[in-house]
Amino acid sequence: MSSDNIDFIYQEKIFTIKNPDSNETLLNYIRTKLKKTGTKEGCAEGGCGACTVVLGELKNNEINYQAINSCITFLPTLQGKQLILVEDLISKEGHLHPVQQAMVNYHGSQCGFCTPGFVMSLFSMFKKNSKFKNDEIKDSIAGNLCRCTGYQPIIKAAKSLKNKNKNDQFRKNKKNTIKLLKKINNKSIVIYSDGKKYFAPRYITELKKILKKNIDVNFLSGGTDLSLIVTKERKNINSIVYMNSIRELNYIKNNNKYIEVGASTPLIELENYIKKYYPDFTKILKRYGSTQIRNVATVAGNIATASPIGDCLPLLLSLNGKVVLQDLKKTKIISLDDFFISYRKTRLQKGQFIHSIRIPLFKDNTFKAYKISKRFDDDISSVCAAFNLEIVKNKIQSVRIAYGGMAAIPKRAIYCEKIFSNSVVTDSIIEKAKKALEKDFSPISDMRASRLYRMEVAKNLLEKFCVEIKQKKLIGVYF
Ligand SMILES: Cc1cc2nc3c(=O)[nH]c(=O)nc-3n(C[C@H](O)[C@H](O)[C@H](O)COP(=O)(O)OP(=O)(O)OC[C@H]3O[C@@H](n4cnc5c(N)ncnc54)[C@H](O)[C@@H]3O)c2cc1C
Numbered sequence: 001m002s003s004d005n006i007d008f009i010y011q012e013k014i015f016t017i018k019n020p021d022s023n024e025t026l027l028n029y030i031r032t033k034l035k036k037t038g039t040k041e042g043c044a045e046g047g048c049g050a051c052t053v054v055l056g057e058l059k060n061n062e063i064n065y066q067a068i069n070s071c072i073t074f075l076p077t078l079q080g081k082q083l084i085l086v087e088d089l090i091s092k093e094g095h096l097h098p099v100q101q102a103m104v105n106y107h108g109s110q111c112g113f114c115t116p117g118f119v120m121s122l123f124s125m126f127k128k129n130s131k132f133k134n135d136e137i138k139d140s141i142a143g144n145l146c147r148c149t150g151y152q153p154i155i156k157a158a159k160s161l162k163n164k165n166k167n168d169q170f171r172k173n174k175k176n177t178i179k180l181l182k183k184i185n186n187k188s189i190v191i192y193s194d195g196k197k198y199f200a201p202r203y204i205t206e207l208k209k210i211l212k213k214n215i216d217v218n219f220l221s222g223g224t225d226l227s228l229i230v231t232k233e234r235k236n237i238n239s240i241v242y243m244n245s246i247r248e249l250n251y252i253k254n255n256n257k258y259i260e261v262g263a264s265t266p267l268i269e270l271e272n273y274i275k276k277y278y279p280d281f282t283k284i285l286k287r288y289g290s291t292q293i294r295n296v297a298t299v300a301g302n303i304a305t306a307s308p309i310g311d312c313l314p315l316l317l318s319l320n321g322k323v324v325l326q327d328l329k330k331t332k333i334i335s336l337d338d339f340f341i342s343y344r345k346t347r348l349q350k351g352q353f354i355h356s357i358r359i360p361l362f363k364d365n366t367f368k369a370y371k372i373s374k375r376f377d378d379d380i381s382s383v384c385a386a387f388n389l390e391i392v393k394n395k396i397q398s399v400r401i402a403y404g405g406m407a408a409i410p411k412r413a414i415y416c417e418k419i420f421s422n423s424v425v426t427d428s429i430i431e432k433a434k435k436a437l438e439k440d441f442s443p444i445s446d447m448r449a450s451r452l453y454r455m456e457v458a459k460n461l462l463e464k465f466c467v468e469i470k471q472k473k474l475i476g477v478y479f
């Protein structure tokens with residue numbers, strides 16, 4: 001059964017929106033229809049956190065609370081979820097939520113424009129049984145910008161939450177919320193509104209039926225790239241199929257040879273899972289956008305954009321990643337080496353979607369990755385480099401090196417790899433390998449970095465990697 005209404009939980013009630021506009025942002029709905037203006041618009045592109053709200057979703061019979069950017073979330077994706085706004089944190093008796101009270105106690109707000117966003121990011125951390133460690137706190141607010149207070153009072157406020165009673169109104173209402181979420185959780189959505197089509201199938205079979213009749217549909221996963229067509233380019237997206245509604249595609253499996261990541265699995269889950277196998281993969285993901293972005297964005301979305309500065313892509317290339325594609329009839333497995341054709345162009349054909357991504361497990365290799373950007377947090381790479389190396393008796397047995405930000409597509413450094421192959425890592429080999437990068441890449445200058453800077457950084461990262469393996473500062477693969 002499909003419906004053209006979406007249902008969500010707000011203030012412990014089921015809300016229904018009939019035939020919503022599939023291009024309307026959640027932020028717009030909150031401010032103009034719900035008339036709740038605590039949630040702010042700053043950048044309208046997921047970069048400042050002023051629009052942060054929290055969504056509750058059922059996961060293993062519990063509510064999983066996630067902070068998201070409402071400015072780049074399309075309204076119909078609210079189907080089946082609980083919406084929590086800054087206005088909802090105050091209790092019925094008029095008491096501030098512990099997170100709000102902490103911000104008051106530690107002077108965490110001045111002009112107040114960013115404050116609702118910070119409060120909601122900290123609220124989601126509060127609800128996740130956080131240990132309130134420094135790293136967790138910084139991670140949870142890395143996607144929130146403040147121009148006047150400064151971050152120290154906010155961090156102090158966050159730390160003070162450690163010993164606070166966690167028994168807030170959301171915990172008290174949990175049973176009822178779960179009951180309501182179960183009631184609305186179970187339907188596929190088909191909306192024809194204002195000349196636009198929106199589909200949110202629940203199964204792959206439904207998706208394929210949709211694709212049969214709608215070959216030109218735009219796949220929407222986390223929407224952290226696609227939504228900017230509406231919010232920044234001010235264009236319409238007339239036909240959308242929402243992939244993150246397909247639970248079958250939200251998984252991480254491991255058969256000891258490779259990790260398989262379903263297309264609708266959020267990056268935040270991969271970040272936690274892959275740490276044990278490739279700690280440097282997690283290190284890079286921690287600097288990928290913000291928690292709000294990683295709570296919804298997917299590897300599939302990152303691959304499909306084929307952006308030269310997509311952070312997963314050099315890592316996956318160096319790990320010999322494969323992409324599993326499906327269309328109405330067939331499944332195809334393509335090596336990422338062959339997937340990117342030219343600037344933002346891939347081998348993905350009409351009617352074909354990314355089903356999953358396979359990340360081989362190299363048990364005897366060393367894998368390292370580095371990201372260079374102007375800011376540490378929530379910034380796009382100038383250069384990203386990944387190295388995957390097997391050394392046997394001091395000799396390099398196999399090597400895969402890939403860079404982002406150095407060409408029109410994320411790309412392997414084939415000439416550089418040839419220098420390393422069957423060699424011992426000596427100073428002269430390092431120099432030759434650095435020189436070979438000039439054959440592999442001719443980077444461009446843009447607002448992020450100049451051509452010369454990119455090449456210099458690429459060489460330096462190569463040298464850094466070699467020095468680290470020589471000094472045995474290895475961050476290897478752990479099983
Ligand atoms: C504030 C901000 C910070 C960011 N920081 C980073 C960063 O640090 N590093 C980085 O690499 N990127 C970053 N990005 C870019 C973006 O988050 C990533 O590219 C992300 O992985 C896209 O995934 P998504 O699920 O949101 O894709 P979407 O936006 O939903 O889709 C992106 C593209 O992929 C296609 N697509 C999605 N799913 C599928 C599928 N299953 N099959 C076929 N095609 C599909 C869509 O049609 C669309 O063309 C940032 C974006 C923002 C807004």
Ligand code: FES
Binds near residue numbers: 040042070
């Ligand atoms: S308004 Fe800046 S992140 Fe949404």
Ligand code: FES
Binds near residue numbers: 109110115148
């Ligand atoms: S308090 Fe003014 S921007 Fe943060």
